[in-house]
Amino acid sequence: MRGACHAVAAIVLLLVGGSARAQTYDPSYPVCMQIYGPVGYFDCRYGSLEQCRYLAVGRSASCVVNPYFPRKKPPPPRRSRRDATSAE
Template sequence: MRRACLALVAAGTLLVSAPARAQTYDPSYPVCMQIYGQVGYFDCRYTSLQQCRYLAVGRSATCVVNPYFPQERPKSPRKSRRAN
């Protein structure tokens, strides 16, 4: 009887627990705020570090550059080939 109760509690715990969501960066914005706490997450909706830092004042958070934001590569000057 005791094993049956423990098995029932274990099965109930597995069914009730919510699936974990992966933390993702939104590639639409260049800056994310990493919020710390029991449920830490990234809030990627800032256009500049200054904007993010202004809104992070007083919170347990830090601002980071979004590693998944598509950045334009600087164009390197092409060497022209001249026919001799």
């Protein structure tokens, strides 16, 4: 009986709980503002940490580097002249 009560309580809590929303980052900008509150979210539209921090003053928020912003890829290694002639 006790186990059934726990199972029913667990099911009720799962049904009553709000739906979870997947967090997304906009890969267009390098910096995001994380806004705290009942419904926290990330606002990714800042070009620099300084710009984000300036606009976050007085808010319940912090600025973070966007982990999904594409970094510039290093150029491919150059082949030396010796490598080019030995391949022929």
